[in-house]
Amino acid sequence: DGSYWLGQKHSRSPRFIYPYEDWPFKAMVWEIADKSGGLFRVDHGELQRINSAERGVRGDMIFDAAESESGVWLSTSAGLSLVNRETGKVASFGRDHGLPVNRSTSVASVNGETFFAMRHDDHDGGLVKFDPETSVFRTITTAEGLPTNALETVSVVGDQLQLKFGVEYVRYGNFGYRQFPPVTFNPETDRVNKIVKPEQFKQNVAQKRAARERGRAFPILGGFTLGKKEIAGESWLLGTRGALIVPETVDLNELGRPFPEVEVLASTDPRSLLLTEARNLRKGRTLTMEQGIAHENPFVVADALAKLKVPVPKEDLDALTAALKSDTAELRSTAAIQLLRSAGELPGAVDALRAVADDPHPAVRAMAALAITEHTDDFPAEALTEIMKNGSYGNPPFAAESQIGIGLGQDAIIRAIAKRDSIDGRVFNFLLKFPPRYDSWSRDKSIFTAFGDAVKKRPDLARLILTGAKNTHTGGSTNRDFMRDVFRYTGPEMKPFVLEALQSKDRIIRANGALAVGAIGDESLVQPLLDALKLESGLSKGAVVWALGELQSKEALPRLVDLYREARNAQKRMYAAGGMQFAQAVVVNQAETRQIANIDELGADWDEIKASREAENAPADPRHDEPLLSPRMVLEAVEKIGPEHAQEFFRGLVGEKNDHEGRLAAARGLGDAPEDERNESARVLRILAADAANPRVQAAASVSLFLISDETGPAAVKTALSGPGFAFVLDEIFTRVPPERYSKFKFAVEELTRIGDNSKTTDFVRERAVKILQACR
Structure with missing residues (x-):
């Protein structure tokens, strides 16, 4: 009826809080902006705030609490928090500290260690274990035997833990739902007691099981109660708006919600009246296009402009330009959308949009910036930076009460830049700051083709991106990745510039030159790459090795043998040195904690980096910008x-028994031996196939013997299938053996039948065994 009601205080009802799982932790959606959740204590009838969501406790919704030697742990909707009961200080942890996800719904302490149930989305999460002696989080997932990562609760039962799992949506097969039954977990061995199968069901059952029972109203803070824990003589009430610590002397039943009476006043909303008029006219369809555009009601005008055909006729340009001056955001946005759609064919459209480059509405500013970028020689870097930092403005208003998806985010900027007549240094400096991911545009060849063509037209740009790429991260990509991928679309005419880069005094630029060589694919540059290795002492060799692999340089194999040994020795020194756990800040692998040695162990390399800190373009972090050459880098190059x-290379990897990665690569690589080297390679494979201490290597070697038709192949495969690594053998077969050769495994029917009938193994492994058996029959 055109009126609205205002209350003196909000209802403090539960808020929906969704922790974005992107790293770094920054994007929280708060329904109410005061962030009034946190940790509170009732003391002598007064409510004291110990910590807030902004200063410590990350999530407003606190699901569980448990006392440990380190303090009181809280499982929240946005991470873990550790509370010091004496000082009230709070330390909080999320994905940026090594957790697999941010949401934790349960916590339990046993034998001095603390365990957390973590879950986000359908299948992400796991069981996180915190060791107070090392202060390290370790994630236990399906890779370590959990039936699923969708963990909901963890509780102590005797000296064991009981794990309960949530309802999952299965994104394959019949697209149904499933839930695994509870299992017992041994905290000493970090293993579950048995393998369990999930129950499958439809959506109606899933909705009932996934529904969380609504607790009673939470005292004082509002919202609903999620749980209650007794800790050191105090009650910790946990709810959707934070946690409340209540001493045992306080009667919980007397805790109320001391809100004053709400004073209400009524008022008429002019906007509602205008919208109602526009709605009625829209239903009645009584206005012509001309009458709608000339109407006094801005919402009626917005509806009329939204109906204009695109490209907009020249005679309607004045109406669109006038609409951009309106105080009504919906009208300005509608006009801007029509002008942006017509910018390439309607003279004056870009100039009209240029006039609203500073519009209060971010979507209108974004449309102006995109039009200027694509259709003029100007480059509004500041406006484009705003869009890149915000990510996307969603669907802007279109007409009186609608929205439209026209793309006003980062992808729109990249498309607009690629369509420019002039892609110059200003543009590439911007792209180096906000590098687009090549894999995001791999299907649209026009984007990176445009960047490559720009460099070919102005070769001086090659020097700019070779010297300007210093590993700035944006959305998972780096500007060195971008630099490399631009060179994929150039050609041999870039040779002088990459040769210059390979001889630079700056190791980052030398590495960039190597990446560019690999991207260009010019085989004549193999020798300069090998020469460049002589300049390196460890930190930039990775780029050179990658380039040699891209060029498929057989002449580099002898040098790669030496580099592999060098990398292995450096790796052993690092592991021996121990040092800093750094991957808890950047979650690369959710199931493992990666390590890097004490930086002083880098020796001469670190001395060089320290000496170069004062250089103009010194790398900010050598561990980040220039990773040490690793054995894996060399192996990947050899595989390419x-x-x-590379049979001689692989045969040389077998000597060191502790080099599991190298021996596994050899066990697979020797299976591709050419006819004239099969006897020698088979001799080495027999040694690897007898390595029962490493089932993965044994499996790979036995399948390789089969592939090269060695007479010992069948016996080796049968032995491996009969051992603890039978699943690895099946994995090697399905990965490396063509399906038409499955029938050749008739010699292993007995072993395959035993695996297919083994109810203790997983369905996935049993199905593989059955598929091979079917081919044998």
């Missing part, structure tokens, strides 16, 4: 060159 050319 071709295992059939």
